[in-house]
Amino acid sequence: MGGRVLIALGGNAMTAPDGSASPADQRRAIGRAMTHVASLIRAGHEVMLTHGNGPQVGNILLKNQLAAHVLAPVPLDWCVAQTQGTLGTLIMNALERALAPEPVRVATVVTRTLVDPDDPAFREPVKPIGQYFGEDEARRFERHGQTWRRFERGWRRVVASPWPVEILDAPAAIALMEAGYTVVAAGGGGVPVVRAEDGTLSGVEAVIDKDLAAAALARAVQATELVIATDVPHALVGYGTAAARPIEEITVAELRVLQAAGHFASGSMGPKVEAALRFAEDGGNRAVITSLEHIGEALSGNIGTRVSRGVER
């Protein structure tokens, strides 16, 4: 019997290799991803899943904009909640199919993640979301209170990406897991909510990094391993240079040094490395960053970037 494993699925588990996200692309990618997840379940691991949702939220935002003259746009936290429902459904169908004829019980938890209204991210939104637009459109949306920024390829909306303080619905995920379910939770980093002084919760216009939320969820459910499944087999030192080399087995202290030296790009490998570090530093056994194709071997073999606290002295 293996340990309790949280798998965080990245973009290539839910979209075509070129990033296209038609319904057929999503179904196909998730179907393929679940064959890899199924191998971990067959090996006896207790698996929980979380996933990104960037292209899916982008699709909803585009529909918001195209339909704005007939229907009020839905807020960003609603977009995240919608993708949890849709992707959760696709994952449940695909995982059941991948494990058939073995029966499997799968459940998706619509998950809220608490954020701090005083998080500095709200003062300076930096996370780009949705499609690129021209300057005229960007200026028009700015008049509706949004923040837009010019990038190389055009103008794009930027939103706050606050720190995940607490995965509020983790107890529901734990209860289902203990009842024997393979649980999908905290999709897209969770629906961002803030708590008022009277204790009530409400959604906010933000997106939470799915890898950082995965680390928080993994600790909350007392996972022994966190597997971050992306599109590269390892995190690299010297990424994009001739001297690039893969990181294999590494301690949190060694990885913190590489992180401080700027080896991991913010917005891609950066949050994965931070998530792996947090998980291992907070008492998790091991975090692995590897490609989706390798997650079956990631826990048994010598594949991927394996992060642990290291030898106790």
Ligand code: ADP
């Ligand atoms: P996902 O969508 O799977 O969550 P991202 O696409 O955001 O993941 O991040 C993975 C990408 O990060 C890789 O495909 C690679 O292009 C990029 N990257 C940036 N820095 C590094 C690094 N140091 N080592 C490996 N990949 C890196």
Ligand code: MG
């Ligand atoms: Mg990606």
